[in-house]
Amino acid sequence: MAIPHAKPGEVFDIRPLGPALSQTRTTTLVKTDSVEVLRLIVKAGTEIPPHSVVGEITVQCLEGSVDFRIGSDARILEAGQMLYLSGGEVHAVRGIVDASVLVTIVLQRGAK
């Protein structure tokens, strides 16, 4: 979708989407050379299969809840909870209750 990324200093909203969540797709809110911020939509029952990214990431549940697995180690992340991961850690996400999740990726110089 052609939603423009925020500019420096521009205020954007990350309040819970509520009923609008079901009509919303994952969006990139910020993208610069050193950081990327996504609002990830993870509907109940949907799975993002195991993957990793080069840099460190923070993961903040904005609404709903997800099952967040790091390797074979699972934990539940609910609205108002957060974690971070070292670069390269393989993780997978599965929606328990329709969720939106704010993901901040620290981009490594020289990495794609």
Added chain:
Amino acid sequence: MAIPHAKPGEVFDIRPLGPALSQTRTTTLVKTDSVEVLRLIVKAGTEIPPHSVVGEITVQCLEGSVDFRIGSDARILEAGQMLYLSGGEVHAVRGIVDASVLVTIVLQRGAK
């Protein structure tokens, strides 16, 4: 305060503090070589004078509201709102309503 930083994969809470805010101090939640996450307490009427950091930052209001100034350009940041700043941008923060603010700082390699 001797609150240990989170470890990779460890879930931590960033729900609004509510009445506990007045007894809470700014804390560093995550600190690694490439990223630092702080929960900044900004009480109503308190001012963090103009300053800048080397790397890019994201600023998310978790509760309350602050007046956020970039140079001479002011905007209000309320709970559920967010912005990012390029590295080196001079900014200042003043509490309007007792607030806690999640600040994520992308640390630049080689910078302090």
